[in-house]
Amino acid sequence: MDISHIEHLGIAVENLQNAIDFYENTLGIHCYATEEVKDQHVKTAFFKIGDTKIELLESTSPDGPIAKFIEKKGQGIHHIAFAVKDTNKALKIAEQRGVKLIDKKSRKGAEGLDIGFLHPKSTQGVLTELCSKK
Ligand code: ZN
Secondary structure, eight states, X not given: OOOOXXXXXEXXXXXXXXXXXXXXXXXXXXXXXXXXXXXXXXXXXXXXXTTEEEEXXXXXXXXXXXXXXXXXXXXXXXXXXXEOSOHHHHHHHHHHTTOOBSOSSOEEOGGGOEEEEEOGGXXXXXXXXXXXXX
């Protein structure tokens, strides 16, 4: 699959601004970007620590995946994202290895990355994202 590193951790939060304040003022890491991803019904905020990022996710809709996640499990780590060379290739390999896919083909995620999700039922309970740069 050619995983090179953890690209980011996705963290579901109830209130993006409160969460940004915590990361910036308490942990002292700088939010370098915010972005709304309309088809995912989320607002995101990004922090970089070494090669890895933190992606905070606030739902923009009560029916969105992040709202549903928080309803079930509360705020917290939502997914782990691995950087790969080619998301579509990696999705195909995962499927060949018996992994249930959420995305059969990559789609556009935040920061213009090609992303695809593996189903947590096939990944030891952790929602897993694969992502690559164009
Ligand atoms: Zn992500």
